[in-house]
Amino acid sequence: xxxxxxxxxxxxxxxxxxxxxxxxxxxxxxxxxxxxxxxxxxxxxxxxxxxxxxxxxxxxxxxxxxxxxxxxxxxxxxxxxxxxxxxxxxxxxxxxxxxxxxxxxxxxxxxxxxxxxxxxxxxxxxxxxxxxxxxxxxxxxxxxxxxxxxxxxxxxxxxxxxxxxxxxxxxxxxxxxxxxxxxxxxxxxxxxx
Amino acid sequence: xxxxxxxxxxxxxxxxxxxxxxxxxxxxxxxxxxxxxxxxxxxxxxxxxxxxxxxxxxxxxxxxxxxxxxxxxxxxxxxxxxxxxxxxxxxxxxxxxxxxxxxxxxxxxxxxxxxxxxxxxxxxxxxxxxxxxxxxxxxxxxxxxxxxxxxxxxxxxxxxxxxxxxxxxxxxxxxxxxxxxxxxxxxxxxxxx
Numbered sequence: 001x002x003x004x005x006x007x008x009x010x011x012x013x014x015x016x017x018x019x020x021x022x023x024x025x026x027x028x029x030x031x032x033x034x035x036x037x038x039x040x041x042x043x044x045x046x047x048x049x050x051x052x053x054x055x056x057x058x059x060x061x062x063x064x065x066x067x068x069x070x071x072x073x074x075x076x077x078x079x080x081x082x083x084x085x086x087x088x089x090x091x092x093x094x095x096x097x098x099x100x101x102x103x104x105x106x107x108x109x110x111x112x113x114x115x116x117x118x119x120x121x122x123x124x125x126x127x128x129x130x131x132x133x134x135x136x137x138x139x140x141x142x143x144x145x146x147x148x149x150x151x152x153x154x155x156x157x158x159x160x161x162x163x164x165x166x167x168x169x170x171x172x173x174x175x176x177x178x179x180x181x182x183x184x185x186x187x188x189x190x191x192x193x
Numbered sequence: 194x195x196x197x198x199x200x201x202x203x204x205x206x207x208x209x210x211x212x213x214x215x216x217x218x219x220x221x222x223x224x225x226x227x228x229x230x231x232x233x234x235x236x237x238x239x240x241x242x243x244x245x246x247x248x249x250x251x252x253x254x255x256x257x258x259x260x261x262x263x264x265x266x267x268x269x270x271x272x273x274x275x276x277x278x279x280x281x282x283x284x285x286x287x288x289x290x291x292x293x294x295x296x297x298x299x300x301x302x303x304x305x306x307x308x309x310x311x312x313x314x315x316x317x318x319x320x321x322x323x324x325x326x327x328x329x330x331x332x333x334x335x336x337x338x339x340x341x342x343x344x345x346x347x348x349x350x351x352x353x354x355x356x357x358x359x360x361x362x363x364x365x366x367x368x369x370x371x372x373x374x375x376x377x378x379x380x381x382x383x384x385x386x
Contacts, residue, residue: 066255112222
């Protein structure tokens with residue numbers, strides 16, 4: 001998606017350790033006009049797939065997921081990252097290792113909000129090693145819901161997440177795929193149709 | 194806001210310990226059509242106030258804030274609840290005690306995204322004791338931004354948060370204010386104009 005690639009070139013910052021800072025428009029401050037365009041693009045890509053639920057994970061996936069859901073006219077469920085006393089009853093859980101935060105956490109979704117009647121689109125802001133996304137896919141599978149696919153804003157194509165997921169037959173559509181990046185050269189995107 | 198009150202009556206559940214479960218439409222599964230109506234209502238209430246930034250706090254405030262921001266045509270900044278290696282540079286912090294999670298955490302906003310040029314509307318899903326909201330107000334004040342007010346989905350009017358904030362001259366507008374609730378009687382709302 002040209003608009004997102006241009007924005008990453010303009011306002012993204014590559015830092016040491018394969019860190020791409022997009023906190024001025026994507027995951028701390030959020031540009032809602034951009035999110036609307038991204039939502040429209042996800043709606044175009046997954047048109048006709050019968051999506052009736054969007055699943056994301058706290059925290060930075062929620063904004064994109066909610067704006068996107070307006071184009072699908074469906075609710076959003078966000079997975080929580082640790083047990084809270086506000087979740088009760090039966091839950092689906094999956095254990096996830098976070099590269100960004102260097103810790104292991106449980107991803108949790110109440111069983112009330114995912115089931116065999118659901119056709120689920122997963123939305124998230126980043127795909128790198130793919131651990132969080134694998135956790136969400138596992139939860140969808142366990143719930144009996146149908147996984148339509150995953151819509152990602154920014155995929156780090158030089159890390160293994162996208163390959164891992166696609167090799168399992170999961171449809172992963174990323175609006176921008178970074179083939180390589182470094183502090184001098186900046187970001188090089190994978191050409192997409 | 195009648196629509197939200199009716200929804201709380203229909204799908205909310207009162208639990209022991211003053212817990213109101215609204216996780217089927219507000220803060221785990223999220224009804225985006227409802228969020229749009231809430232966003233329109235916030236836009237009506239705060240019309241003409243020159244809001245050019247919305248501030249919220251992860252995680253459950255983000256969805257309402259992003260959908261609402263579409264009506265103000267402004268970006269959203271979400272405060273983070275603990276130090277992450279993805280926030281660098283100078284930050285505003287405020288210490289908050291969480292009733293829900295029974296812990297103390299830091300609320301953090303990058304100094305890049307709040308400053309004297311901003312007219313800030315705070316959006317959050319719940320107001321009870323008001324600790325999180327007080328933390329956000331403190332951050333706005335410290336940044337030099339102008340605090341227009343706070344737009345809240347559900348206020349527990351029988352807890353002290355609303356009173357604490359309003360007594361400091363902060364404009365707090367809640368779409369539904371619960372005067373009392375219990376497991377037998379359900380929820381009683383405060384009449385609002």
